[in-house]
Amino acid sequence: MTNKIIMVRGDTQNIDVWITNEDGTDHLVTDKETCLFTVKKSYSDERILIEKDVKSNGKVNTFKLDPIDTSDMELGGYCYDVQLTLENGDVYTVVPCDEFVLTPEVTWQ
Numbered sequence: 001m002t003n004k005i006i007m008v009r010g011d012t013q014n015i016d017v018w019i020t021n022e023d024g025t026d027h028l029v030t031d032k033e034t035c036l037f038t039v040k041k042s043y044s045d046e047r048i049l050i051e052k053d054v055k056s057n058g059k060v061n062t063f064k065l066d067p068i069d070t071s072d073m074e075l076g077g078y079c080y081d082v083q084l085t086l087e088n089g090d091v092y093t094v095v096p097c098d099e100f101v102l103t104p105e106v107t108w109q
Helices: none
Strands: 005-008 013-017 034-040 050-053 061-065 076-085 091-103
Touching: 013 034, 050 061
Parallel strands: 005 091
Antiparallel strands: 013 061, 034 050, 034 076, 076 091
16 A cells, blocks of 8 residues: 655645554554654655654644745655654554655746
């Protein structure tokens, strides 16, 4: 299953992150946990281009990409993942490395 993200460079995008517990129930990120969405040019690159906290609103885990996050990035492909660190220190990659693609905008200012 792919979790490829395609978005227009410089746009706003809200992205939901579905996390499932081992028992099959939905996991909502708590204030005592850290869940990070991270974008790099390649998985082995040390430079982080975007990093956002994933938060729960009580119904869904989500993060928001603002126009400034991608407006200066080159068009094309990148990679991303989402990593959850529980309160007890356990770490889980809840969305494995996948494609993050920026497409051109026609209307921009």
